[in-house]
Amino acid sequence: MDEQTIPKLLKASAEKYGKRVALREKDLGIWQNITWEQYYQKTKYFGLGLLSMGLKPEDKVSILSENNPEWLYADLGSQSIRGVVVGIYPTNVATQVEYILDHSQSRFVVVGDQEQADKVLEVKDRLSNLQKIIVIDMKGLRRYRNPLIMSFEEALALGEEMDREDPKRFDSLVEQTDPEDTALMVYTSGTTGKPKGAMISHRNAIASARNFLSCTPLRVDDVIVSYLPLCHIAERSFSVLYPLMTGGITVNFAESLNTVQDNIREIAPTVFFAVPRIWEKMHSGHVMRMRDATRLKRWIDGWCGKKEKEIYDMECRGKASGLHTKALRTLTSVLHGYPLKKHFGLNRLRYVYTGGAPTPPETVIFFHSIGIKIRNLYGSTECTGICSVHQGDDIRVGTVGPLSPGVELRIGEDGELLFKTDGVFKGYYRNPEATAEAVVDGWYLSGDVGSLTEDGHLVITDRKKDIIITSGGKNISPQEIENEFKASPYIKDAVVIGDNRKYLTALILIEYDNVGKWAEDQRIAYTTFKDLSQKPEVHELVSKITEEVNRKFARVETIKRFTVLDKELDQDDDELTATQKVRRSIIERKYADVIQKMYKAG
Amino acid sequence: MQTSSTTKGESVGSPERAAAGPQLTVERLSLSFGGIRALQGVDFEVFPGEIFSIIGPNGAGKTSIFNCISRLYTPQEGRILFEGTDLLSLPPHRIVSLGIARTFQNIELFRNMTVLDNILLGRHLFLKSGVFSAGVFLGKAQNEEISNRLKAEDIIDFLEIEASRKKVVGELPYGLQKRVELGRALAMEPRLLLLDEPTAGMNLEETEDIVRFVLDVNEEFGTTIVLIEHDLRVIMDISRKIICIDFGAKIADGTPKEIQTHPKVIEAYLGEEFQGKESDRGAE
Numbered sequence: 001m002d003e004q005t006i007p008k009l010l011k012a013s014a015e016k017y018g019k020r021v022a023l024r025e026k027d028l029g030i031w032q033n034i035t036w037e038q039y040y041q042k043t044k045y046f047g048l049g050l051l052s053m054g055l056k057p058e059d060k061v062s063i064l065s066e067n068n069p070e071w072l073y074a075d076l077g078s079q080s081i082r083g084v085v086v087g088i089y090p091t092n093v094a095t096q097v098e099y100i101l102d103h104s105q106s107r108f109v110v111v112g113d114q115e116q117a118d119k120v121l122e123v124k125d126r127l128s129n130l131q132k133i134i135v136i137d138m139k140g141l142r143r144y145r146n147p148l149i150m151s152f153e154e155a156l157a158l159g160e161e162m163d164r165e166d167p168k169r170f171d172s173l174v175e176q177t178d179p180e181d182t183a184l185m186v187y188t189s190g191t192t193g194k195p196k197g198a199m200i201s202h203r204n205a206i207a208s209a210r211n212f213l214s215c216t217p218l219r220v221d222d223v224i225v226s227y228l229p230l231c232h233i234a235e236r237s238f239s240v241l242y243p244l245m246t247g248g249i250t251v252n253f254a255e256s257l258n259t260v261q262d263n264i265r266e267i268a269p270t271v272f273f274a275v276p277r278i279w280e281k282m283h284s285g286h287v288m289r290m291r292d293a294t295r296l297k298r299w300i301d302g303w304c305g306k307k308e309k310e311i312y313d314m315e316c317r318g319k320a321s322g323l324h325t326k327a328l329r330t331l332t333s334v335l336h337g338y339p340l341k342k343h344f345g346l347n348r349l350r351y352v353y354t355g356g357a358p359t360p361p362e363t364v365i366f367f368h369s370i371g372i373k374i375r376n377l378y379g380s381t382e383c384t385g386i387c388s389v390h391q392g393d394d395i396r397v398g399t400v401g402p403l404s405p406g407v408e409l410r411i412g413e414d415g416e417l418l419f420k421t422d423g424v425f426k427g428y429y430r431n432p433e434a435t436a437e438a439v440v441d442g443w444y445l446s447g448d449v450g451s452l453t454e455d456g457h458l459v460i461t462d463r464k465k466d467i468i469i470t471s472g473g474k475n476i477s478p479q480e481i482e483n484e485f486k487a488s489p490y491i492k493d494a495v496v497i498g499d500n501r502k503y504l505t506a507l508i509l510i511e512y513d514n515v516g517k518w519a520e521d522q523r524i525a526y527t528t529f530k531d532l533s534q535k536p537e538v539h540e541l542v543s544k545i546t547e548e549v550n551r552k553f554a555r556v557e558t559i560k561r562f563t564v565l566d567k568e569l570d571q572d573d574d575e576l577t578a579t580q581k582v583r584r585s586i587i588e589r590k591y592a593d594v595i596q597k598m599y600k601a602g
Numbered sequence: 603m604q605t606s607s608t609t610k611g612e613s614v615g616s617p618e619r620a621a622a623g624p625q626l627t628v629e630r631l632s633l634s635f636g637g638i639r640a641l642q643g644v645d646f647e648v649f650p651g652e653i654f655s656i657i658g659p660n661g662a663g664k665t666s667i668f669n670c671i672s673r674l675y676t677p678q679e680g681r682i683l684f685e686g687t688d689l690l691s692l693p694p695h696r697i698v699s700l701g702i703a704r705t706f707q708n709i710e711l712f713r714n715m716t717v718l719d720n721i722l723l724g725r726h727l728f729l730k731s732g733v734f735s736a737g738v739f740l741g742k743a744q745n746e747e748i749s750n751r752l753k754a755e756d757i758i759d760f761l762e763i764e765a766s767r768k769k770v771v772g773e774l775p776y777g778l779q780k781r782v783e784l785g786r787a788l789a790m791e792p793r794l795l796l797l798d799e800p801t802a803g804m805n806l807e808e809t810e811d812i813v814r815f816v817l818d819v820n821e822e823f824g825t826t827i828v829l830i831e832h833d834l835r836v837i838m839d840i841s842r843k844i845i846c847i848d849f850g851a852k853i854a855d856g857t858p859k860e861i862q863t864h865p866k867v868i869e870a871y872l873g874e875e876f877q878g879k880e881s882d883r884g885a886e
Contacts, residue, residue, distance in 0.1 A: 028755035029767065139760065140818045258765035 065112030087231020207422030220248030724789025
C-alpha cells in the first residue's frame with residue numbers, strides 16, 4: 001500500500017479487508033476473532049476518547065502492558081490524533097517506569113492490569129504531566145478511589161460519544177497525520193547509562209517496513225503470534241507494521257505469559273521471530289527432555305540428530321544430492337525432524353527469524369538440521385529495525401545476511417558499522433548531544449564492529465566498547481566466547497572479563513532448572529539457587545564446560561579462571577536490560593572483588 | 603504473577619455495608635466428642651462483605667467452627683444463622699445452595715482430574731438437566747454445559763491459571779493447588795466463603811499471590827470471607843475483625859489493633875515476643 005502514515009494504512013486496510021480477521025486473542029479458553037473493521041473502530045474510539053480528554057498533537061501517550069489487542073488500539077488510536085506513543089517494558093520496575101514517564105512528559109499512560117497500575121501509582125506524585133491512568137483489566141482496581149484511574153472501556157465510551165456527534169471527525173484527523181510526525185518513541189534499553197528515547201517518524205517506520213518486505217514476500221494468509229514486548233521495535237514491526245503494510249496477516253495474542261508456548265503450538269505460526277534466549281531455551285529443553293526419555297527414544301534422537309547434522313553439513317557444501325542422502329533425509333525427518341517441529345509448533349513456518357543479540361551457533365545448527373531455517377536479522381532501534389537479513393535461500397550460520405534493500409553501509413576506520421537508510425531516526429527526545437553522537441551526516445553510528453564477506457554478507461564481531469584488549473595487546477571479542485558457553489544447557493549467561501589484564505576470566509551464571517535437574521540425577525542435595533551454585537560438583541561441571549569451550553579458541557582467548565555467581569542476574573537490580581542483555585559495566589563494578597580474586601596470584 | 607504487596611485499608615469491607623445487620627450469626631456454639639469439649643459457647647457475628655478472621659493456637663477449635671457451619675459436625679448446643687436461615691436444621695448438601703462455600707486446610711481436590719474438571723465440579727449444584735437429556739446432550743443440557751464452562755473459564759481467568767487448565771491437579775505445585783481449590787469454591791458463586799488456612803505451607807511469593815486473590819474476590823464479587831489463618835501478618839493486614847479462640851472458647855474479639863494489644867491473646871497465643879511488633883509466621 002502507498003499510504004504514508006501508519007493510521008492511514010489502518011484506515012485503508014479496514015476499507016479493503018473489512019470483515020477479514022485481523023487479530024485473534026485467546027480469551028476464556030477460546031480464540032476470539034477481531035476483524036479489520038473492529039480493529040479500526042476500536043482504534044477510532046480510543047483515539048477520540050483521548051481527544052475528548054484534551055490530547056494535543058505531539059503529546060505523549062505511554063503504554064505499559066503485556067501484549068494484547070488493546071495495546072494496538074491505544075497505539076494506533078493515539079497516533080491517529082497525532083499523539084506520540086511510548087512503549088514501556090512490562091517487566092520494568094517502578095523507578096524505571098517513572099524515569100520514562102517523566103522524561104517523555106507523558107500525559108496519559110495505558111496500563112495492562114493492577115500490577116502495572118500499582119507501579120504508576122507508586123510514583124505518580126512526582127509526575128506533574130500525568131493526567132490519566134487508563135487500565136485495560138480492572139480486576140482488583142474497582143475500589144481504588146483514585147481520580148487518576150479510568151478503565152479502558154470508559155475511554156472507548158468517551159470516544160464513541162464523540163464519534164456519534166461528529167462521525168466525520170476521526171477520518172479527517174487521520175487525513176491530517178503527516179509522514180514527518182513522530183509516530184512513536186522507543187526507549188532503548190542501553191547497556192550503559194539511562195535509557196534514551198529514539199523518535200521514529202511515520203516515514204521512518206514505513207520505509208523500514210518497505211525495505212524488509214521487499215526482500216521477504218509475506219502473504220495475506222500468513223499467521224504470526226505476538227508475544228515479545230511490543231515496545232521493542234522488532235515485535236512492533238511484526239505485530240503492527242508488517243500486517244498493515246501487507247494487509248491481512250493475522251496477528252495472534254497469547255492468553256497469558258505462561259501459555260505462550262502452548263498457544264504457539266495451537267496457532268502454528270507461518271512467520272516467527274524469536275530472540276536467542278528463546279531458541280536456547282527450546283534447544284536445552286529438548287536436550288533435557290531426552291535425558292528422561294526411554295532408551296529407544298534416546299537412541300533415535302541421537303542417531304537422527306547425528307545424521308541430520310551430517311546432511312546439513314553436506315547441504316552447506318552443496319553436496320547433498322544422491323539417492324542415499326535423500327532417503328536418509330526423508331527417514332530422519334519422519335522419525336525426528338517433523339515430530340520435533342510439531343512439538344515446538346513450528347511445523348508450518350515459512351519465514352523464521354532470530355535477532356536482538358547473537359544466537360549461539362550450536363543452537364542455530366540444531367534448528368537448521370531439523371529443517372527450521374532460522375534467518376538472522378540484524379538491525380537497531382535507531383534504524384527503525386532492520387539493516388541486514390538473510391534473504392532467499394542464502395541462509396548461513398555466522399553471518400547476519402546481506403544488507404537489506406534500501407540500506408547503505410560504510411565501515412569506519414576502527415571497523416565500526418555505519419548505516420544510511422530512510423529508516424534512520426529523527427533523534428533522541430530531549431537529548432541533542434546524544435543525537436549528534438549517533439548520527440553524523442545522515443549516517444547512523446551503530447557502535448557495532450564488523451565486516452563484509454566477499455559475497456556481501458555482513459558479519460558482526462561485537463559491540464565496539466565491549467572489545468577486550470588484553471595487557472598483551474590482543475583484541476578479543478568476548479561475545480564469541482560467551483556464546484560458546486551459552487550453548488551449554490547448564491549455562492544461562494557468561495561474562496568474559498580481561499580488558500587490560502594478563503588473561504581472560506569469566507563470571508558464570510548457571511541455568512537453575514537444568515543444573516537442578518542434573519543435581520537430582522547425581523543425587524546431590526541442594527536447597528536454594530545460592531546453595532546449588534556453590535556446590536563443588538557444580539564447580540566441577542562448569543570447569544568441564546570451560547575446558548570444552550577453551551578447546552575452540554586460540555591460547556590467548558582461553559578462560560583461565562571462572563567464578564560461578566551465587567545469584568541470578570536481575571533486571572530489578574539493573575544487572576540486565578529490559579531485553580535481558582547483560583549490563584557489563586554494572587556487573588564488573590558489582591563483582592569487582594570477585595573479579596579481583598580471579599587475578600590474584602596462586 | 604502478582605508481586606505487589608497488599609494495600610492496607612483500601613480493600614477491607616466498608617462500614618456502610620456492615621450497617622445492614624449480620625449475615626452470619628453464631629450463638630453459644632458448643633461441641634464435644636465424648637469427654638473432649640472442642641467448642642464451648644462460641645459467639646460471633648459476621649457482616650456482609652467483610653473479611654473476618656479466626657485465630658488461635660493449634661487444636662483450639664477453629665476448624666471445628668467451620669465444620670459446624672458446613673454441617674460436617676453437629677454441635678450439641680447453640681445456633682448458626684445464615685441470612686436468617688437456621689443452618690442446623692438443614693442437611694449438609696443444602697448448605698452450598700444457600701451460598702456458602704469453603705476450602706480445606708489440607709487440599710481436598712480430585713488429584714487425578716484436571717484443573718478444569720475440578721472447577722466444573724463446583725458447578726454441580728447448578729446442573730439441573732436430568733440423566734437422559736444430559737446423556738444425549740440435547741438442548742437444555744448443552745446450554746447448561748456451555749454456560750457452566752463459561753463460568754469456569756471466568757474463574758480460570760480471574761485466578762490466572764490458564765496455563766494449567768488442562769493439567770492434572772496432582773502434578774501441580776502446592777501453591778497452585780490451593781488456588782484451584784479456591785477456584786472450585788468460587789464456582790459455587792458463594793456469598794460467604796470459608797477459607798481454612800489458605801497460606802499454610804506457602805512461600806512468601808505464593809502467600810502474597812493468594813492474599814491478593816482473596817482481596818480480589820472480596821472486592822470484585824463482594825463475597826464475605828471468614829478466614830482461619832496462622833500467618834499473623836496476613837491477618838492483621840486484611841481483616842476487619844478478628845476473634846481469638848483458645849481451648850474451644852472465645853477469649854477475645856475486636857479490630858486487628860485491639861487484638862494485637864489484648865493481654866489474653868498475647869498470653870494465650872502470641873507469646874511475649876509479639877508485643878507491639880510485626881510478627882513473622884510464628885505460632886505454628
